[in-house]
Amino acid sequence: MDELLAxxxxxxxxxxxxxxxxxxxxxxDRVMERxxxxxxxxxxxxPLISRRVxxxxxxxxxxxxxxxxxxxxxxxQVDSQYTKVIEPIVSFFKGxxxxxxxxxxxxxxxxxxxxxxxxxxxxxxxxxxxxxxLIKG
Amino acid sequence: xxxxxxTLLINNILSGDAAGYAVLVNRYKDLAFTIAHxxxxxxxxxxxxxxxxxxxxxxxxxGFRQHAKFSTWLYRIVYNTSISRKRLKGISQRSLEEFPxxxxxxxxxxxxxxxxxxxxxxxQKLPDDEKALVTLYYLxxxxxxxxxxxxxxxxxxxxxxxxxARKKLLxxxxxxxxxxYS
Numbered sequence: 322m323d324e325l326l327a328x329x330x331x332x333x334x335x336x337x338x339x340x341x342x343x344x345x346x347x348x349x350d351r352v353m354e355r356x357x358x359x360x361x362x363x364x365x366x367x368p369l370i371s372r373r374v375x376x377x378x379x380x381x382x383x384x385x386x387x388x389x390x391x392x393x394x395x396x397x398q399v400d401s402q403y404t405k406v407i408e409p410i411v412s413f414f415k416g417x418x419x420x421x422x423x424x425x426x427x428x429x430x431x432x433x434x435x436x437x438x439x440x441x442x443x444x445x446x447x448x449x450x451x452x453x454x455l456i457k458g
Numbered sequence: 459x460x461x462x463x464x465t466l467l468i469n470n471i472l473s474g475d476a477a478g479y480a481v482l483v484n485r486y487k488d489l490a491f492t493i494a495h496x497x498x499x500x501x502x503x504x505x506x507x508x509x510x511x512x513x514x515x516x517x518x519x520x521g522f523r524q525h526a527k528f529s530t531w532l533y534r535i536v537y538n539t540s541i542s543r544k545r546l547k548g549i550s551q552r553s554l555e556e557f558p559x560x561x562x563x564x565x566x567x568x569x570x571x572x573x574x575x576x577x578x579x580x581x582q583k584l585p586d587d588e589k590a591l592v593t594l595y596y597l598x599x600x601x602x603x604x605x606x607x608x609x610x611x612x613x614x615x616x617x618x619x620x621x622x623a624r625k626k627l628l629x630x631x632x633x634x635x636x637x638x639y640s
């Protein structure tokens with residue numbers, strides 16, 4: 322016990338002089354990188370156009386297409402089922418005369434693409450909200 | 459004095475000055491690293507453990523009771539994280555590192571002179587928990603109370619283990635120095 326106590330000071334000095342190990346350079350920076358990523362609040366991204374607005378746009382477009390088909394659809398004299406649906410929409414847009422230079426083919430493509438997107442958005446909105454509303458009751 | 463400075467820094471960090479944490483990291487990283495290295499036996503694991511411990515401590519700052527010393531709390535996290543890492547890596551690896559060659563000790567610890575190598579060689583032959591105890595006792599000059607708070611061992615157990623470890627270390631140092639200078 323006495324021998325231990327007598328050597329304690331010597332051992333303390335030995336540890337102080339030789340026993341301290343150093344971290345590698347850049348250690349503090351690496352810790353601070355991790356700390357700062359925790360400390361800084363993550364930015365919340367909000368869509369410029371909310372889902373509700375997209376739904377309204379989709380619904381409006383669907384209504385527009387459906388309305389135009391009802392208004393001018395009876396006049397069309399076409400054979401195929403495909404053009405039966407598309408023709409009234411094309412004539413409606415042509416009737417608006419906002420850009421008489423747009424070729425019919427382009428109008429058909431635009432109508433089909435936008436119509437499909439609108440339909441998909443409307444279905445998506447319906448599927449996402451319907452169950453919640455049902456639960457709410 | 460240091461404790462009140464730590465308290466001030468911690469209050470600033472909790473008020474949003476996260477950059478102030480770098481001062482605490484710089485102040486305690488070396489001893490934290492020394493404890494982890496003594497327990498794990500290699501630099502890579504020890505650095506990872508100490509990094510994790512500092513991040514854990516940062517996350518836990520809001521719940522830190524400021525009447526305790528930050529260093530004691532941090533070293534406890536380092537000690538526990540080192541134990542978890544050892545369990546995760548398995549004990550089998552230890553047997554390979556139990557008695558490394560002299561040149562390996564220099565590589566692992568950076569010890570350059572005879573006294574440093576002698577100390578490292580003697581320490582390598584102590585069980586890992588005893589290495590941590592003598593490091594805290596001699597290097598950090600921790601009291602029995604502090605070692606009890608860091609390791610979670612009872613005070614009586616700390617006294618017994620520390621007595622045994624100090625005795626063993628002295629014997630090992632004598633043996634190593636006789637071997638080196640014979």
